[in-house]
Structure formats: structure tokens, C-alpha cells
Amino acid sequence: MDGRLSGGENVTLDFRHHPAVTLAEVAEAAGVGESTVSRVLRDHGSFSKKTRDRVMEAVERLGYVPNRIAGTLASAGSRLVAFVIPSLSNIVFPDVLRGASTVLEENQHQAVFSVTDYDPEREEALVAAMLAWRPTAVMLAGFEHSERTLKMLRASGCRVVELLDLDGTALDLAVGYSNRAAGRASAEFLLKRGYRRIGYVGHDLDRDTRAGKRFAGLSEALGAAGAPLADREIYAGGSSVESGRLGLERLLARRRDLDAVYFSNDDMALGGYFHCLAHGISVPSQLAIFGYNGLDIGRVTPQPLSTIRTPRVATGRIAAELVVTNAPPQVVDLGFELVEGATA
Structure with a gap:
């Protein structure tokens, strides 16, 4: 195909497919048998330094890439x-x-x-x-x-x-x-801090079953303490900072009285935190934010994220x-x- 360099010079670029270099071609170029090439490339068995140098020179010159999967199988x-x-x-x-x-x-x-x-x-x-x-x-x-x-x-x-x-x-x-235990621990922490009107923002709980288990553990612990989950906002797609921001916005439009929100993970929680910064919602005095995973970015936000860190x-x-x-x-x-x- 034809192409043009930035300086205006016309060049011809050849993108035709070339067959892969084979082990037999390497052996022929090095003047040894295929089994010798195989031993050198696997660094297994007997061969001299001179033979190794000849094989590796041929490999380098021909651009040969060993088929590791075939060798493994x-x-x-x-x-x-x-x-x-x-x-x-x-x-x-x-x-x-x-x-x-x-x-x-x-x-x-x-x-x-x-x-x-x-x-x-x-x-x-x-x-x-x-x-x-x-x-x-x-x-x-x-x-x-x-x-x-x-x-x-x-x-x-x-x-x-x-x-x-x-x-x-x-x-x-x-x-x-245990994801259920992580959900329960999160609920117990929020309850111990005095929060009672707790909401949830998360992504698809049916597809991400581990997030679903955390949600179940959270809900069970809140219910057992007499402070059942106040409301929830589930984003249909995958988790992201953006979906966490939008999720919290929608949740607060319905429940402005919430005093804490648990997010399915730190990505979502950071989105919620950014929503609070943008709308003058004081964290945590007006609204507490809690995440899951313990991502590094959560440690360097203006207020380090409250979360569960996983190994x-x-x-x-x-x-x-x-x-x-x-x-x-x-x-x-x-x-x-x-x-x-x-x-x-």
C-alpha cells in the first residue's frame, strides 16, 4: 500500500503476511539438527558453547520466536x-x-x-x-x-x-x-459510629455475586440491629467512578435524610465522594461514605476513604x-x- 511521510516523501509500505520462521529453518541456518536447536532453546541436554552461539545467532538473525505453548503441551x-x-x-x-x-x-x-x-x-x-x-x-x-x-x-x-x-x-x-463477613463488618462499623439511616449504591448484584454477598451481609447486620437498609440504588452496568457519582445523586434525590452510604466497591465510593465535593455535602458530618477493596487511590484523596482492604x-x-x-x-x-x- 502507498503512504506519505510527514515531510511529504512518498513511500511504499509492504504489509503482506509472511509465514512464521520454523524450527527447521533455524536448524538449517545454524547447520545443526532440529533436536539440537530444541535443546539449546530449552537449555536442556548436552551441547557445546560454540553450538549454542551458532543457534542463538540464527535465532536472532531470523527473528525466530519459540512456540512455548506447543512445547508445553x-x-x-x-x-x-x-x-x-x-x-x-x-x-x-x-x-x-x-x-x-x-x-x-x-x-x-x-x-x-x-x-x-x-x-x-x-x-x-x-x-x-x-x-x-x-x-x-x-x-x-x-x-x-x-x-x-x-x-x-x-x-x-x-x-x-x-x-x-x-x-x-x-x-x-x-x-x-468471606464477602458476607465483609458486608457485616462494614455495617457494624457504621452502626458503631452512630449512623442509622444507611443507604446503598452498587452495580449489578446478580452478575457480580461477590458484591451480592457483601450486600446480603450488610443488610442482615443492619436488620438485626433494628436499623434496616433505608434505600438502595443499583446501577445496571459495571462499577465505575462515574456510576458511583450518578448512583449517589439518584439515591439522595429520593432520600435526602440519609446519614451514611455503603458502596459496592471503592470505585463507586470515590464517585460518591466526588459528588459530595461538587455539591458542598460535608463528609462525614452530613454524609458518611464507605467502600470496599482498599484501593491505593482511596488513601490519597483529601479525606482517606473508609473501606475494607482485601489482600x-x-x-x-x-x-x-x-x-x-x-x-x-x-x-x-x-x-x-x-x-x-x-x-x-
């Missing part, structure tokens, strides 16, 4: 670890991946991931696709999966790790904390350690930390 045991996660827009799941990736890399395991957007049918399709690669483990968020997903996981022969929740029955390994990086790290050590089935409760902050 051909080996005696797969080293792929598949993550099927709900979202990448929420920092929670990148934090989990960050915690796991270091351990997996140190133990020569390869992480691959896919995103469900909190859709059970999409999770089912992605689990099927991942299992086709015969991974050594599959890691998923929570315990709620379709019947077909559960059936595939049970029949897969690989390790299954369910993350970020303990309110359910684990298939194999589970690492996380996301540790969740990923410990989950990966259980996989690489082939630990027996177990449930690991990492707990959570209530951060008093300054908004409640």
Missing part, C-alpha cells in the same frame, strides 16, 4: 495456568494476576487469561476453550458457575482454584475471604504457590482489614 506435564476472570477494568483482578505471575514465572509456568465480563455463559465458553489446552490449573473468581462449567472443571483432571470468596463450597482449592496480591501469590507445589485440596482464608479512614 508436548511435555510430560502442562505448565499452563489459565485465569478466567470477570474484568480488567477493576484493579482487583490485575492485582491478583500480579501476585500470581511472579510465582508462576519463578517456577517456569505460563499464565494465560481471558475475561468474562461477569457473564456466566461467556465464562462457560472460555473455560471450555482454556481446558482444550490441557492446563495444569484453572483459576476463576468465586464459586458461582454454570452447571456445565462445573461439570467440565470436575472432569478436566486439572487443579481448580476459586479466588476472592469463601462463601460457598470449593471444587478443589479456594483462596480468599488481592496475596490471593494471587498463594493461589499460584498451591498450584506449583501441587498442594492437597484446601481452603485458605486470608481475611480482610477494616480501614477506618476519614469518610465515615
